[in-house]
Amino acid sequence: MLKSMTGFGRGEYEDQDFSITVEMKTVNHRYNEVAIRLPRFLNPVEDRIRKTILKTVNRGRIDVFINADYTVSGNCTLKVDKNLAAAYHKALLEIGEAIGAKDAGINPAAEIMNIARCQDVINVKEGFFDVESVWPKVEIALQQALKNLVAMRETEGGNIYGDFIYRADLIAEKLALIEERSPQVVAEYQAKLSERLTNLLADHNITVEPERLLQEVAIFADRTSITEEIVRLKSHIKQFKTIIASDQPVGRKLDFLIQEFNREANTIASKANDYTLAQIVVEIKAEIEKIREQIQNIE
Template sequence: MLKSMTGFGRGEYEDDNFSITVEMKAVNHRYNEVAIRLPRFLNPLEDRIRKTILKTISRGRIDVFINADYTASGNCTLKVDKNLAAAYHNALREVGEAVGAAETGINAAAEILYIARCQDVINVKEGFFDVESVWPKVELALRQAVDNLVAMREAEGGNIYGDFIYRADLIAEKLALIEARSPMVVEEYQNKLSERLNNLLAEHNVTVEPERLLQEVAIFADRTSITEEIVRLKSHIKQFKLILASDQPVGRKLDFLIQEFNREANTIASKANDYTLAQLVVEIKAEIEKIREQVQNIE
């Protein structure tokens, strides 16, 4: 199934001691890139998280945002830096002296609350945290987020698939008109050339051999022949539809194939010595460009 590279997915898990929320946002990218933001205590799981995502998603930039909390008795302790607290206490005394308020009494409770809020006076010390025990919970939320992201990418890919088929059929229709018109261009050239030569030679009472006229027409037909290009473009359209039906990531294949579409269209345009053919080629190239823009969003 065709997949877009853009999408969003969210997954959650919660129990009495642990809760986690995983959000994933994917956008277009030439390669596969995963950026993960997660709490420090889950850092040992970052590589597993990345590998789990890459098993399912093969192309695009994926930003992963993980928020998690855990509570366990005895897992955290508070440590008071007594020397730093004493230094703050002495600094407050010195401030009082500096402003001429050394004799002013300081409310003990207020001072304690103030010093407790000062940076690094009270520090949280984390105890041992068993990441192995929480990995199944993290994986559950992660896979839920990945599945939701993939579902959104597949839904968008389905819309793009319909647009691709529509435009490929339009190109095939216009190519059929070009193929039908091409022989008429040679015939019209022969008639115009014959008419001009006859008018010119009649003025000088001169005749031209029919073989010579046919030779000139044959040279023109060979120079403007677009049969090979039409056959190749038809083949590309058929291959395009086959690739769209693949279950594998096809973005890079389609990107290359669309370049071949353009190559054949440009060659037809350079050989088309006819206004109608030129207009049809312009319309084909317009459809090719629309497909090319959409291909940039395919995984």
């Protein structure tokens, strides 16, 4: 089944000591790129998170947002930097002296509260973080988010698959018109060439030699023959349908194949030497371009 590179997934886990929410969104990208934003205490499992995602998502830019909280009873301590607190107190006295308020009374309780709020005066020392016990909980939320993400990408991929089939069939129909019209182009050229030569040579009582006329027509037919291009483009269409029915990531294969579509269409246009065929080729190229745009969103 085709998968789009665009999607969103969310997963959650919660118990009495740990809670986590994982959100991930994916967008088009030529390669596979993962950007993870997570709380600092989950840094030890970041590599596991990345590897888990890459096992499921093969192509696209993946932005992962993780919010988590955990409680480690009895293992958290507060550390007061007494020297820093004293320095803040001294600085307050110096400020009072500088503004002429040296003898102004300072409320001890208010000063304690103010200094306690100053940066790095009170530091939290976290307890031991057990990676092995927390990782299974992280993985539950992560797998849930991935499942929802993949479901959304598959839904969008299914819509694109339907559009691909429609446009491939449309190209095949137009190619059939070209195949039907091609022999008529040679016949019309023979008739026009015969008429022109007859008119030009009539005044001199010279007749057109059938062998010479047929030779010129044969040269024209060989120069404008698009049989090989038609056969190859038919083969490309068949291959295209086979590839999009695959369960594997096919974006890069399709990207290459659609270039071959375009190559054959351009060759037909340059060799056709017929206005009607040229118009049909323009319509085919328009459908090829629509397919090419959609392929940019396929995993």
